[in-house]
Amino acid sequence: MPLLEIKDLTLEFGVGTERTRAIDGVTLSVSAGEVVCLAGESGCGKTVTALSVARLVPTPPAYYPRGQILLDGLEVLRLSRRELRQIRGRVVGYVFQEPASALNPVRRVGAQIQESLRWHRPEAATEAEVIRLLRLVGIPAPEVRARDYPHTLSGGMQQRVMIAMAIAAQPRLLVADEPTTALDVTLQAQILELLRELKQQFQMSLLLITHHLGVVREIADRVAVMYAGQIVELAPARALLQRPLHPYTRALKEAVPRLGASAPRLTSIPGAVPGVGAGPPGCRFHPRCAWAQADCSTRVPELAEVEPGRLVRCPYWNRPLPERLSQVARPL
Amino acid sequence: MTLLEVRQLQVHFPVRRGRFQRVIGLVRAVEEVSFELASGETLGVVGESGCGKTTLGRAVVRLLKPTAGQVVFEGEDITVMEGAALRSRRRQFQIMFQDPQGSLDPRLTVEDVVGEALDLHRLVPNRGARRARVEGLLKAVGLRPEHAWRYPHEFSGGQRQRIGIARALAVEPKLIVCDEPVSALDVSVQAQIVNLLRDLQQERGLAYLFIAHDLAVVEHVSRRLLVMYLGRVVETGEARAVVQAPKHPYTQALVTAVPAVDAGSNPKRWLWPGEMPSPLSPPAGCAFHPRCPRAEARCRTELPALREIAPGHRVACHLA
Numbered sequence: 001m002p003l004l005e006i007k008d009l010t011l012e013f014g015v016g017t018e019r020t021r022a023i024d025g026v027t028l029s030v031s032a033g034e035v036v037c038l039a040g041e042s043g044c045g046k047t048v049t050a051l052s053v054a055r056l057v058p059t060p061p062a063y064y065p066r067g068q069i070l071l072d073g074l075e076v077l078r079l080s081r082r083e084l085r086q087i088r089g090r091v092v093g094y095v096f097q098e099p100a101s102a103l104n105p106v107r108r109v110g111a112q113i114q115e116s117l118r119w120h121r122p123e124a125a126t127e128a129e130v131i132r133l134l135r136l137v138g139i140p141a142p143e144v145r146a147r148d149y150p151h152t153l154s155g156g157m158q159q160r161v162m163i164a165m166a167i168a169a170q171p172r173l174l175v176a177d178e179p180t181t182a183l184d185v186t187l188q189a190q191i192l193e194l195l196r197e198l199k200q201q202f203q204m205s206l207l208l209i210t211h212h213l214g215v216v217r218e219i220a221d222r223v224a225v226m227y228a229g230q231i232v233e234l235a236p237a238r239a240l241l242q243r244p245l246h247p248y249t250r251a252l253k254e255a256v257p258r259l260g261a262s263a264p265r266l267t268s269i270p271g272a273v274p275g276v277g278a279g280p281p282g283c284r285f286h287p288r289c290a291w292a293q294a295d296c297s298t299r300v301p302e303l304a305e306v307e308p309g310r311l312v313r314c315p316y317w318n319r320p321l322p323e324r325l326s327q328v329a330r331p332l
Numbered sequence: 333m334t335l336l337e338v339r340q341l342q343v344h345f346p347v348r349r350g351r352f353q354r355v356i357g358l359v360r361a362v363e364e365v366s367f368e369l370a371s372g373e374t375l376g377v378v379g380e381s382g383c384g385k386t387t388l389g390r391a392v393v394r395l396l397k398p399t400a401g402q403v404v405f406e407g408e409d410i411t412v413m414e415g416a417a418l419r420s421r422r423r424q425f426q427i428m429f430q431d432p433q434g435s436l437d438p439r440l441t442v443e444d445v446v447g448e449a450l451d452l453h454r455l456v457p458n459r460g461a462r463r464a465r466v467e468g469l470l471k472a473v474g475l476r477p478e479h480a481w482r483y484p485h486e487f488s489g490g491q492r493q494r495i496g497i498a499r500a501l502a503v504e505p506k507l508i509v510c511d512e513p514v515s516a517l518d519v520s521v522q523a524q525i526v527n528l529l530r531d532l533q534q535e536r537g538l539a540y541l542f543i544a545h546d547l548a549v550v551e552h553v554s555r556r557l558l559v560m561y562l563g564r565v566v567e568t569g570e571a572r573a574v575v576q577a578p579k580h581p582y583t584q585a586l587v588t589a590v591p592a593v594d595a596g597s598n599p600k601r602w603l604w605p606g607e608m609p610s611p612l613s614p615p616a617g618c619a620f621h622p623r624c625p626r627a628e629a630r631c632r633t634e635l636p637a638l639r640e641i642a643p644g645h646r647v648a649c650h651l652a
Contacts, residue, residue: 041518042489154607155381184380184545185589187607211519214591241593255523256593257548260575265530266552268523272488288520 001073002029003173003205004053004092009067011048011057013277020277022048024229025067027303030173035199035206037216037237040226041252041273046209049226050175052076053207054092055084072172089120093166097178099158103150109161110134110146113168120169133164138194156187160194167198174199177209192218213253217241225249228279231303234311245310245317247289283314291316335506335539336369336392336425341401343384343391347612359611361387363563364401371506372533374540376554376571378547378586382608384563385543389509392541393427394418405507423453426500430512432492436484442470442495443480449502469498472535474528490521497528501536509541514549526553548590551575556644559583562611562619565638569645579641579652581624618650626651 011023023045030036038046051057053069055076069076072091079087096102104112110130117125127146134142137160150158159179166174176195180188196219199206210216216223220237225246233246244250254267271288274280280287286296293316303313343362346355361384369375377385390396392403394410402411410421429435436445446466447456456462467477473494484492493513500508510529514522530553532538544550550557550571557574559567559582567580578584606623609615615622621631631650638648 041520156607184608185547185591186380186585188591189589212591213519213593217593218591252519253593255519257523257526257546257552258592258594259548259551259587259590260572261552265527266523268527269520270524272490272521273518 002031003034003072004028004030004207005068005070006049006053007068007070009049009052009069010065011045011052011067012063012065013061015060019063022062022229022276023052026226026229026231028224028231028234030205030207032172032205033199033203035208035219035221037208037210037220037223038226039210039213039216039223041211043228043273043276044226045229045276046226047177050177050207050209053173053175054088054094055079056088056094089116089166089169089171091171092173092175093169093171095159095162095166095174095176095179097181099155099162099182100150102162103158105150108147108149109153113146113161113165116165116168129168133168134161136167136198137161137164138190139164155183156190159183159187159191163191163194163198167202167204170202171204173205173207175207175209178211179208180215181211188215195219213241213256225252228274228284229277230284230313231311232285232313234303236309239310245306245312246285246314247291247317248285251288251290291319333371334368335371335373335406336541337402337404338368338392339366339402339404341365341388341391341403342399343387343396344399357612360563360614361611362391362398365558365560365563365565366401367558367565367568369507369539369541371539372537373556374533374542374554376550376557377541377543377560378545378550378557379560380545380608382562382611383560384611385545385560386511388560389427389511389541389543393422393425393509395427419452423503424505425507425509426503426505427509427511428493428496428500428513430516432489432496432516433484435496436492436499438484440483441480442466442475442482442484445484445495446470446480446498446502449499453503455503465502466498469501472501472532473498474524488521489517490524493517493525494528497525497532501532504536505538507539507541509543511543512545513542515544515546522549529553546590547575547586559586562608562614564619564648565646566620566648567646568638569642573642573645579645579647580620580649581626581651582620618648 006026006028009023009026012019012021014020026049040046048057064077113130113133114125117129130146131142134146139145139160180191216237223237223240224231225233227248233249244253251269255269257266269288282297282299283301286292301313301315303311306312306317341362345359345361347357347359349356365388379385391398398411402409443466446469447462450456450462450465456465466480470477470479475494514525542550542553554571557571558565561582567574567583575587578587617632617634618636621627636648636650638646640646641652
């Protein structure tokens with residue numbers, strides 16, 4: 001049984017007729033020790049999906065009309081607040097994108113880690129354990145750094161503190177939401193390496209949210225690509241990057257500028273990501289799709305298994321490619 | 333023809349503390365940076381946060397006053413120019429910013445955002461002419477004329493960045509400093525903006541100083557590159573040469589750190605220790621030596637000069 005199972009999860013914001021659907025029927029699982037990436041651009045629903053795992057999206061304004069989240073056998077959407085406190089931290093830990101805003105600016109970092117320990121492992125809430133955790137995440141001179149305030153640390157060090165805090169309770173699943181996006185490329189590599197090591201060492205599962213396909217390639221076993229609230233492609237990471245099947249994934253991969261490529265123009269996707277809940281009818285990607293057929297604007301495609309372990313939400317996934325992926329965007 | 337020449341530019345910021353705001357230190361944000369930029373050319377500036385690339389861009393368009401050195405635009409020294417004289421020169425060089433949200437006044441319509449510069453430089457005789465100019469500019473950047481009525485919040489990030497470009501273009505400058513123009517955008521939209529900048533350059537013969545932290549993007553748009561570390565240029569040359577055969581260990585690490593998406597390419601990741609030191613107290617000698625795997629004794633004491641190792645390719649490393 002997988003550690004995390006999300007089934008047909010649907011999330012809406014707002015009340016009455018003023019509802020906006022942010023996630024629409026997401027089904028995804030993470031097994032023990034597995035690294036799964038949720039990839040997609042801003043507004044695709046990847047962050048709210050990840051936050052839903054520990055029910056961190058406030059309800060209201062959010063509301064789950066259908067769906068189920070099974071975390072370690074527990075039905076997260078049915079748990080009481082007390083029960084949620086039991087799983088937050090202990091079963092699932094979080095690392096957020098902006099460590100500077102996620103850390104408390106007026107408390108020393110050591111104290112913040114100790115607080116996490118007091119909640120989840122009171123017997124281990126000692127200074128020695130704090131220092132051990134800081135050392136584990138690769139912070140030099142942890143005895144000194146534990147007494148620092150967050151603002152005196154660099155972005156990379158702050159992110160390490162966040163990770164130390166998240167793993168303090170020894171969660172079985174670590175959810176990292178764009179953990180490297182705010183960091184420089186060289187630090188990004190260091191943090192990904194750290195996550196990989198920790199995962200090995202503690203047999204943790206990892207659910208990683210990213211907009212960067214390069215990060216997917218570095219660390220993921222499987223990847224789900226989201227667009228406008230839906231998963232459009234789900235596949236083993238290597239296969240997906242080698243041969244993306246959904247037109248969106250193909251275009252997304254093409255749009256990443258390559259080092260040393262001598263193409264005079266970058267391949268872009270025309271138009272813009274639709275606003276949350278404002279996806280067009282039919283296939284949500286069809287207005288921007290270079291392969292779009294006549295019925296794409298009316299027929300809602302299903303996420304179907306087209307090869308073992310590969311799911312694609314496009315009935316035309318095996319059509320040959322048009323010569324040029326897409327032209328330069330002209331206005332909407 | 334040389335459009336812009338920067339000679340030995342220095343920008344230092346004093347750090348003040350205490351009741352009397354005593355100067356307790358100096359952040360050397362830009363140190364001895366020199367380069368030339370021809371009309372219609374793109375020079376890329378790449379480096380990590382804190383390397384001084386943004387300060388350099390701001391000093392070039394004189395949003396900052398350099399501490400030392402010279403900025404020469406079309407043969408005229410603008411380093412210490414002030415007031416009306418500087419304002420009139422500003423028609424020739426414009427800047428666009430990273431955050432399209434924060435750099436557009438939320439209370440102005442797009443017409444006013446773009447048209448403000450036209451008024452300031454008295455480039456249009458009346459409102460009708462202004463409207464026509466703004467509509468033409470919006471079309472040039474891929475927006476619709478009726479967008480002129482709207483407010484910045486009604487647009488997506490990519491569209492806002494197009495507005496930023498239209499505003500910079502309004503006064504028909506010869507140079508645009510692009511400070512991280514695409515790093516706040518989604519990948520699919522990023523490519524649109526990069527292509528748009530390229531088209532505009534070809535149509536109008538613009539020169540760009542293109543500042544970004546993403547080496548792949550910078551290499552894509554630039555003919556020549558400037559790699560900065562802790563305020564200094566560590567490597568400069570033809571973009572392709574620098575990326576394919578980087579000579580400075582920092583550039584080499586930067587090249588390998590770019591996460592590739594192509595499954596075929598093998599990531600020979602060079603995981604380097606540590607982080608960029610504080611520009612308040614840069615290390616002695618070569619600023620990169622504490623992180624450099626090849627550092628020798630003299631790297632710790634002697635500042636390497638930027639020397640030419642191949643035609644047009646210069647590196648500041650003792651070992652290159």
